[in-house]
Amino acid sequence: MFDVREATAADRPHVEALIAEMIPGCDVAARMRWLYESNPGGPAITWLAVAATGEVAGCTSFFPFRLWLDGEEKLGALGGDGYVRPAFRRRGIGALLHKASRDAMPRHDISCMYGAPGAMNVTPLKHGGSRESGQVVRWVRPLRGEALHVPAPLASAVAWALKPRPRARLVPAVANDPRIDGVWEAARGGLRLAAIRDGAFYTWRFQNAPAGRQPTFVIIDHDRPIGACALEPIDGGRILRIVDLLAVPGEWRTCLLSIVDYCTATSAELVDIKLLERDSQRRSMYRSLFVDRGKKPFLCMIPPGGDRRFVDPKRWFYTNADSDLDDHT
Numbered sequence: 066m067f068d069v070r071e072a073t074a075a076d077r078p079h080v081e082a083l084i085a086e087m088i089p090g091c092d093v094a095a096r097m098r099w100l101y102e103s104n105p106g107g108p109a110i111t112w113l114a115v116a117a118t119g120e121v122a123g124c125t126s127f128f129p130f131r132l133w134l135d136g137e138e139k140l141g142a143l144g145g146d147g148y149v150r151p152a153f154r155r156r157g158i159g160a161l162l163h164k165a166s167r168d169a170m171p172r173h174d175i176s177c178m179y180g181a182p183g184a185m186n187v188t189p190l191k192h193g194g195s196r197e198s199g200q201v202v203r204w205v206r207p208l209r210g211e212a213l214h215v216p217a218p219l220a221s222a223v224a225w226a227l228k229p230r231p232r233a234r235l236v237p238a239v240a241n242d243p244r245i246d247g248v249w250e251a252a253r254g255g256l257r258l259a260a261i262r263d264g265a266f267y268t269w270r271f272q273n274a275p276a277g278r279q280p281t282f283v284i285i286d287h288d289r290p291i292g293a294c295a296l297e298p299i300d301g302g303r304i305l306r307i308v309d310l311l312a313v314p315g316e317w318r319t320c321l322l323s324i325v326d327y328c329t330a331t332s333a334e335l336v337d338i339k340l341l342e343r344d345s346q347r348r349s350m351y352r353s354l355f356v357d358r359g360k361k362p363f364l365c366m367i368p369p370g371g372d373r374r375f376v377d378p379k380r381w382f383y384t385n386a387d388s389d390l391d392d393h394t
């Protein structure tokens with residue numbers, strides 16, 4: 066038998082030990098400070114599963130995220146750091162942890178928990194009350210002929226065809242960047258359901274993240290900020306991942322192509338971005354020469370009788386910013 070309870074300050078050593086097992090090599094103290102304590106959405110809420118012997122079997126957490134739903138701010142949470150020790154797996158503890166977190170949602174005033182979980186956590190999440198609310202698609206674009214394996218004589222023609230000619234450019238963002246606040250205020254008019262991506266969010270999520278691998282930029286068209294983004298080199302720099310892209314209405318493609326242009330000046334071969342399937346259909350990804358390469362489920366959980374707009378796949382805007390990882394290497 067296992068008891069699931071909400072972790073208290075006294076449980077911190079247990080949580081730290083579970084994180085150290087879950088993410089080998091992780092700077093646990095830095096992750097606790099960043100993800101559990103200094104998130105502008107609020108401190109993390111963690112549940113522990115404890116065996117009758119007193120041994121801690123596993124944990125799961127909510128990282129509160131401020132969400133924008135049809136023009137109003139709501140409190141939601143990104144689900145993360147779900148871990149059951151190997152000796153205790155496949156006995157329903159994962160599902161039990163998720164169910165306990167669902168039961169506690171009204172008490173914490175959390176309207177929705179969401180995320181794109183790893184494969185092992187999909188079934189336990191569904192058993193705990195989450196439902197599939199769409200698919201996350203990975204979109205990839207080659208930056209130069211080598212990535213397409215074209216013969217050398219054609220390489221310069223392919224490079225010319227692939228080179229975007231954007232009118233905007235990327236400039237580094239600063240802490241609590243007022244230009245990102247301005248972009249968010251304009252962009253949110255075009256978003257129905259999304260995590261609030263203002264200057265405070267960008268500062269915490271990317272600039273203060275322990276790994277420091279996701280630099281942020283403001284996208285400027287002449288003197289006008291039209292977007293914001295965070296990029297991350299992965300696979301030894303072969304791929305530049307667009308971890309987040311926020312664009313004012315009507316400027317998504319210009320922003321995307323400015324990023325591609327910026328990436329072309331690096332040694333990366335590919336640029337990629339993860340978006341929800343329904344959302345990406347509206348964003349003309351093929352027109353910008355991105356192709357889809359793989360999908361994984363996007364899951365949402367609302368409490369019984371909760372607001373069903375949170376489980377509507379047509380509403381969500383999602384990127385890798387909606388993840389508890391600050392390093393995808």
Ligand SMILES: CC(C)(COP(=O)(O)OP(=O)(O)OC[C@H]1O[C@@H](n2cnc3c(N)ncnc32)[C@H](O)[C@@H]1OP(=O)(O)O)[C@@H](O)C(=O)NCCC(=O)NCCS
Pocket residue numbers: 087146147148149150153154155156157158159160161181182183185186188189192
């Ligand atoms: C993901 C994880 C937390 C799941 O924990 P768990 O306690 O094993 O989860 P559950 O037991 O609820 O469910 C897992 C499986 O056991 C099955 N199961 C549930 N109750 C069971 C029972 N009483 N007896 C046997 N199997 C059972 C489930 O159907 C599921 O099987 P399936 O995936 O083959 O369909 C755990 O595997 C883990 O820590 N993985 C490594 C870290 C990780 O991937 N975290 C998720 C990041 S998003």
